[in-house]
Amino acid sequence: MEIKRCLECSGPVKGRSDKRFCNDACRNSFNNRLQTDSSNVVRKINRQLYKNRKILLDLLKEEKMLMVNEDRLLSLGFDMEYHTHDLLTSKGQTYFFVYEYGYLPLENQQYLIVKNKNLI
Numbered sequence: 001m002e003i004k005r006c007l008e009c010s011g012p013v014k015g016r017s018d019k020r021f022c023n024d025a026c027r028n029s030f031n032n033r034l035q036t037d038s039s040n041v042v043r044k045i046n047r048q049l050y051k052n053r054k055i056l057l058d059l060l061k062e063e064k065m066l067m068v069n070e071d072r073l074l075s076l077g078f079d080m081e082y083h084t085h086d087l088l089t090s091k092g093q094t095y096f097f098v099y100e101y102g103y104l105p106l107e108n109q110q111y112l113i114v115k116n117k118n119l120i
Ligand SMILES: [Zn+2]
Pocket: 006, 007, 008, 009, 010, 011, 021, 022, 023, 026
């Protein structure tokens, strides 16, 4: 019969056929690591979302809308991959939102930045 190996330490697993770990300590450390990995992913994405929001907020200041070019956004550390939602307007334009700040990609690497969808 084939010897089952612990998912954590690769040691032999004895007992029931559905056991995956040699003991509780191995099961716990395996599960803790999985949990930590997924928390790190969430933390990383949240950090970038907050950063994106802060960049839009700092650029816009008290303005209602503002044109900015892509180079400027990228040089500030803006990452287009991360937004919270998008909004398709009746004109067929898609605004991407980072919380209450939105941006609309225009021609020539220009972006229109707005605050909250009520302004669109
Ligand atoms: Zn083990």
